Structure formats: structure tokens, C-alpha cells
Amino acid sequence: MTAFDARELVGELEVTLDVDVLVGAYPDRDGPPGTPGSVLEALAAHRIRAGAVASLRAALFDMRSGNDEVLALSGGPLAPGDGTDGGPDGGTPAGVVPVGTVDLRDPIGAVREIDRLAPLGVRAIRLFPDEQGVEAGFPSVRHVARRAAALGLVVLTGGDVRRFWQPFAGLDAKVVFLDTHFYHLGDFLVVAADEPGFHTSTRLLNSPDALETVPADRLLYGSRTPHYEPVVPLLRLATGGLKPDEIAAVAGGNARRLFA
Template sequence: MKYRLLLGWLLLSLSWLARAEDPPKIFDVHVHIWEGEKSVKEYLAQLAAAGQDVTRFGGIHMAVLGKVAETRAKNDELIALSKTYPKMLPIASVHPYEGEAAFAELQRLAGLGVRAIKLHPHTQQFDAADPRVLAICKRAGELGLVVLMDNANILPGDNQKLFNLALQASKTHFVFTHLGALEFRFWNILPLARTAEGLMEDNIHFDISATVVLVADSPLEEEFVWTLRNVGIDNLLLGSDFPQLSLKKSVDALNRLGLTAEETRKIRWDNAERLLLKEGPKPLR
């Protein structure tokens, strides 16, 4: 009896040790799948070569104006790839200027279980302040789709237009990618904006892809960390922006910011899991 108890405690201890040594969960929400399965294989090969684990990743497609059939086919390709590669979450796309075709595609995607779409004012050549963009974003929110939108400040007024868009499409959850890049300072307006009763919902989130790599170990690092805490650690997600940058670089940069273990865990996995997987976007008033 004594030996069986000892063996039991030993097995329990070994089990705990194995769990303690498991790699941390990581969700890379920003992986461009420009060339279908070839891109997925290249991404996974890059991870393997760097010794970098990933738990889930968002595979992104961006629609081209005037190519409705191609957009649908590309979205279907992403969905099919996510079944072949279960770690991949398909992040589909429409073009806001396609009118009824874009609305129909949103409806179809939601029916197929897609959880998010990607819009990019610069690459897709649209104005984020255009009423057609607002209409698409509102409909996405009604369908339970999260909208990822580029926020690298490539175009003038990027931050301001996206902030206004999120205020107007208040029932839609947005993930603004790159956290404004080197104009991240703007987003420190959020703590003040939240004090204005009835102004905004908790629908603005950010990925820190690319910007975190640039800012870590720079003279801006301290201000960047201050910004992360001002916009809210619970609103931040990790991304690589593959193939331009690697997940390894993003993870290493995040680890150098001096955040707490809890803050790092939330950015690395918890927030993306809550928003895109476990619960999906929470309903907004």
C-alpha cells in the first residue's frame, strides 16, 4: 500500500512537471496567405527552422476590387486550408466597394463559420471614411464577424478615421493591426474617451505586429509599454505579419518589453482565444 501511494505521488509529480514544461500558448493573428497552401507550408517551415511554437494562427486573404468570383474562391480556399491545417483560423475578406456582392459574401462567410475578415485601406485602395466601409463594418458586426483593419498609418488620417469608424460601428469588434505603427501615441486618447458617457463601446482591439519588433529596445519602448497599458492589455493581440516578419521576432520582442507574466500571456494567447475562438466577439449594446 505504501509503495502504491509513493508511486502515485511520483506519477502525479511527473505529470505536473510535464505540464509545467509545455510551451506557452501563442496565437499569431496576422499571417498573410498570399499563395494558398504554399504560404501555409512556408510559414510552418519558418516556425520549425526557428524552433518557434504556435498554437493557432490567423490566415489572411484580402479581396481585390472587381474580382468578386476570385474573392469568393480565395475565401473558400482559406476555409478548406483551415480543415487541412487545424491550427489555422481563416480570416476572409470582401471589398467594401463591391456593394451587394460584398454583403452577400459576408452573409455566406458567417454561415460557413468564419469568425473574422480583413480590410486594408491601402492595399485594397479604399477610404476608411467612406460610407460604404461603415455599412460593411456594421453588417459584419451584426453577423458576429470581427473586422481586422490595417492601422500602420500608411495613409494620412489613419488613426482618426479608424477611431471614428469604431465609434459609428459601435456593435462591431475591430482589431486595428500594428497599433498605429509609429503613430501609436494617438491611441492614448482611449482612456479619456472611455470617460465620456455613451461615447463608445469596448469594441477597439489591436494587434501589435511589426510595431513591437521596431520599438523593443528602442528609445520609444517605455512610451510604447505605457500605451499598451493605456489602451488596455485585455485589448491586445500578437501577430507576426508573415511573410514580412517572423513570429519568432514578434515573440522575442514582446518578451523584451518587461511586461508581467500575466500581461504577456494575455497578449500572446488569452485575448485572441476569447475574441476569436472560445466565446467569439461578445455582443455590444
């Protein structure tokens, strides 16, 4: 029996910007260590040329030091010998687009951190409501949403889209819902119809017609490398019914437009 090889189905698909990439590890669950070198190598191995990278350290322990780690990754050539000077095939490692992470348990400190990061060129912030035990109705979420929208920043947020759309409504906010499940796709489409800045990651849209149901300009490729298998959303994108120009938009064009 021949082992299944996803590379044949993925073909020459190339992702120019993955909006859901993490460095670091979860201390309370099994999983990869998430070292920067290993993460960038994993992206490169799947023909993902750049990642919007956020820090689990910033989400779980300390915003400033975790965000500074990500900023350092994007600040110049990575030092050889640290596992980041080439992918498994000897190619160039993926590039890093820094994403600032804030702690919704500390709304005052979160907005202070946003104000520190924005002048440094950070164009997106990431929210981890599930990991931080924060619900959509908490005042902290709306407080952070307002500041991000006022600065024109993209918000990458986890959480159930059926609840977490609410704090961003009416703000002319640019939001990417990273955890939209295909079971909840109808709810996303309903709220997105009234919010032109609402977008969704492809990561959990794995039903036969999920990607084709969403307007292509609202879809962004996300893999959650290294804590999810990137080949799954790659296969769905490569083998679905989208046209070549739509695939290119989903695989990075839309993200680059939002982050511009």
C-alpha cells in the same frame, strides 16, 4: 564575433494565436510566395501554434476563391507532401483559424460574402483598405462595419488608426487595428477609451514602453507572417515589462476570447 541569436531572448515564449497571418503574394512587390505550407512552417518555427489566416488572393483578385482556399486549410489534416506536414524541426505545423477577406471596392458583394462566410463558422473578417485604395470615409467601409458588428464578427483591419477608427465608432464593434504604429499609440488610446471593443496588434509597437502603455486586455500578438519578420514582435513581447499572465493574454488569450 558571435552572431546574434534572438532565440535566447525569446526563450520559451509561445504564441497560441497570431491574429495577422497571410497566405499568398503581392503581385507588385518583392516578397515570399506565401504558400500555405511555407507560412505554417514559418509560424511553427517561431513557436506560434495557430494563426488567424487571411488570403491575399481574396483581397486583391477574387473574394470567394481566396476565402475558400483559407477555409480548406482549416477543414482538416493537411495533405502530406505539400510542405505542410511538419515544420523545419519536424514538429507539428501551426493550426489555421480562417479569416474571411472582403473587397471594400465592392460593398454590396462584400456584405454578400460576409453573409456566406458567417454560417460556415468564420468568426472574423479582414479589411485591406490600403491595398484596395479605400479611405476611411468611403461609404463601403461603414456599410461593411455595420454588417460585421450586427453579426458579432471580429474585424481585423489595416489602415491608419487615426482615420479608420471612425467607421466603427458607436457600433459596439469588435475591431483589431493591425497597423497601429507607436507614433500613433496616443490616438488609439484616446479612441479606445470610449470603445471597449477596440484592440490593437503588437506588430508595430516597438518603442521601449509601447506595450506597457496599452491595457493588456486590448493587445493581441500579430506578426504579418510571411511579409514581416515575426521575431521582432516576439522579442518585444518577451523582453518587455508585462507580467506573465499579461504576456499569455497578449500571446493568444485575448484573441481566443474575441474569436469565441
